[in-house]
Amino acid sequence: MSGSAEVIAGVLIFLGTLICLISAIGLVRLPDVYTRSHAASKSSTVGVLFILIGTLLYFVISEGYFSIRLILGILFVFLTAPVAAHVICRAAYRAEVPLTENSAEDELKDYMKGDSPSVK
Amino acid sequence: MFEILMILSLIILTLAILLNIYRVIKGPSSADRVQALDSIGINLIAGIAIFSVYLDTHAFFELILLIGILSFVGTIAFARFIERGVVIERKR
Secondary structure (H helix, E strand, O other): OOOHHHHHHHHHHHHHHHHHHHHHHHHHOOOOOHHHHHHHHHHHHHHHHHHHHHHHHHHHHHHOOOOOHHHHHHHHHHHHHHHHHHHHHHHHHOOOOOOOOOOOHHHHHHHHEEEEOOOO | HHHHHHHHHHHHHHHHHHHHHHHHHHOOOHHHHHHHHHHHHHHHHHHHHHHHHHOOOOHHHHHHHHHHHHHHHHHOOHHHHHHHHOOOOOOO
């Protein structure tokens, strides 16, 4: 009984840490703010969800303890990490952080320059 | 075996946090630094979860929720500061 808990939790937690490491490597290697935010927000969210679900399953299977605080933590991370990345990207764009050189086209620039006061 | 796997996961997570710290130090704009600090907060949540599995206790689950909330609030505050120059706007 406890062996299956260790197998399931071990696999999920190890996969989650590997995804977190991939996210950090993307954060180092990618060229500008927006691509780095893309790497950091999505994959580290998925990594931490893997780890938290592994933790939850470990305690559910091994001792039958269903933690509602861990469920709340999972929901909170899942809801807030993409929102935080969105807000940071918007702040970076409005502070006029440049895109990388080989990006093809900046479609938002025409839209922000046009006569639409609702987005400015 | 399971303890060794948990220690290995913690070591990999430490490596990820070190790479994030490299981005915090070197990042050209301040949005990079805020993004990397947010990512460090998320990785800390993961580290606490792994550590509570390793110690086989459920006394640390409040910390997961608490660091999640604090990291989100701090990120939003810094983003508003970068965007507008103030964090809390004054009503007229």
